[in-house]
Amino acid sequence: MEVLNRQRCFEGEQLRVQHRSQSLDCDMTFSLYLPPAARGGVVPLLYWLSGLTCTDENFVQKAGAQRYAAEHGVAIVAPDTSPRGEGVADDPEGAWDFGLGAGFYVNATESPWDRHYRMYDYIVDELPALLAEEFPVDVERASIFGHSMGGHGALVIALRNPAKFQSVSAFAPIVAPSQCPWGEKALGQYLGPDRENWKNYDSCALIEAGALQLPMLVDQGDADDFLEEQLRTGLLEQACADTGYEATIRYQSGYDHSYFFISSFVGSHIAFHARALEHSLAED
Template sequence: METISTNRSHDGIQGVYRHASAATGTDMTFSVYVPPHAEGARLPVVWYLSGLTCTHANVTEKGEFRSACAELGLIFVAPDTSPRGEGVPDDPEGAYDFGLGAGFYVDATQEPFSRHYRMWSYVTDELPGIIGESFPADMTRQSIMGHSMGGHGALTIGLTLPDRFRAVSAFSPIVAPGAVPWGQKALAGYLGEDKAAWRRHDAVALIEDGARVPELLVDQGAADQFLDGQLQPHRLRDACDAAGIGLTLGLHEGYDHSYYFISTFMETQLRWHAARL
């Protein structure tokens, strides 16, 4: 693991790191904020999965999470959103919603993507190993959150691994990718046309198929341009109601899909996580 940069911030260290990933077969870059802590302490870990077009850098620069993480004693990990580099195939037309920057947190089964696009394995298996080894992390206390495509990732990973994550939340998530254009394109491209294979990567379908967590927290901007076409949080509301999952869904007047929205509600989400870690 190579250290790209470290900067002192809010009395802790914001680092950016790169390593050769076995999962993706590429170099991968991620960021970790380690708050101030006592020598030898092991701290809980909050995973943050980013949305379409993002790298680790967007939330690292604009997320306004460090002040709360410093106060609450939380390590904050931000992976990239796809493999990148020489030989990594992209969307054939270079679209922003597939390929580079749009890994959708799945292990692709379709050529030519199956070689490198293994973000599920990367985020759930390989990177946790690195975090546990190289940072003062208590891996028995983890939680996960994300934005948009990363909210989809946080919900599907949290629902699949309920014993690992003590809290699961999202900002403006894609809750039912199988039902909306972004998700239909990505899941077909990475997993093929058989929609049965999509259900493990669709939060609403996972809940319909029996996945359970005690509670979920979702914040959503009411002025989000993608609300009706791509996000459709009412589908999660309905699935959680039917399954008896306690969903706290905050619909916030005037807020859009940007980091100006995320940063506004980051502190309250982190406090909700900390109370469960």
Template sequence: MNPKHTDRERIEHRACFGGWQDVYRHQSEALDCAMHVAVYLPPQAEQRRCPVLYWLSGLTCTEQNFITKAGAQRYAADHGVIVVAPDTSPRGDAVPDADGYDLGKGAGFYLDATQAPWSSHYRMQDYVARELPDWIDAHIPNSGARAISGHSMGGHGALVTALRNPGRYRSVSAFSPIVSPTQVPWGQKAFAAYLGEDREAWKAWDACELIADAQERLPLLVDQGEDDEFLDTQLQPERLAAACDAAGHPLDLRMRKGYDHSYYFIASFIGEHFIFHMRQLSRTR
């Protein structure tokens, strides 16, 4: 499968578990820059239209981390799932940046910035929830069924994107997500820069705040390592558990003894997440 289109450039093409691991470069209107996005096409995509799992990576990552470290292609090939993994922020010389790893390039936080200078490029929610799926639908034949998952900052992104866009995704899961960025240092630093000092505006990008008024009850699957070095300071999954309990929202929070924040943890359980998502992606609507 190698359709040619004028608004994309394939920059990587590697055989993997009977399918193809590709990386494309395309121009994003939402972000006003060129973006890289990884697309894994399972072998089943040669014969039929397959569902799509979107993966959002964490701080400092690009599209490369997940496709080279998680071992996800094996499970995508087993289940017949297209996997789409975009970069984590806008890129390029014209894109604003900051000192440190937790703001600016590599730290888009999957929101739409409202404050200068960030608002000119940092519109990752618009990109992930609207532009990227439209781009995939235009260029990659698929069944139209979508799921979303992610890790750390990307876990936050997956939860918030699903909660803010009811009906768009069949299922959502996360590894080690920042469940309440309004309450922890990573989120507070990013939100103050991207959104300004009005903390009421921050709540629209906090999964724990969105749970209370969620328009649909997508079951949430969250895996969290008990030996994660960021567990108590940045992640605090007990906040999500409390919010779901108060709202009667389904949550399967699995605390994993001995596991940390790394891709060793993700690789250990990513297969279970594919099974979770396929239960919904394979259903006829």
């Protein structure tokens, strides 16, 4: 493991770290914000999963989240969105919605993707173990959030691992990748043609199958160009209504899909997670 960069930020530290990933079989980079409270002991952890074309740096440079993380005393880790490096397969046509920068947080089962594209295992198992060993973060007190493809990843990972996360939130998530062009392209190539296998990475399908309740918050801009075709937030509303799954789903007037949207509401998301993490500590 190598710390590539270290900057002071709101009395804490913003780090960029590179390490060799066993699950992805390549070098990976993640960004980690440690609040000032981390100097006095371990702090709760938020995972941020970014969207298509992003790296680990987009969120930490654009969202303005460090201010709120410092106030609430939580760390935020932002991993990259896919494996990278020599030998890692990419979309043969160089498309931006598949391959490099578009790992969709799944464990690929189809060749050639299955060699490197195991982002689900990386987020759920490998990254937490590394963070717990190397940094003053409490991976047992963790929550997860993300944007677009990363919102999909956050919802799916939390719904499949409710014992690992105290809460989940998302900005403009792809709520049903088995029912939109982005998702059909990615899941079809990463997982193969059997759509039953896709349900393991579809938040609506997981809720309909009886996923355990977690505190859930979703923000969606009503001026988002991707809302109707790709994000399909209404399907999540319907799945929650049909099953009695409690979720706060908010449509924000005039907001689009950009980091201007994320930065406008990231403070409320971090406060939402901080409350859930504090509640878990009180229960302990």
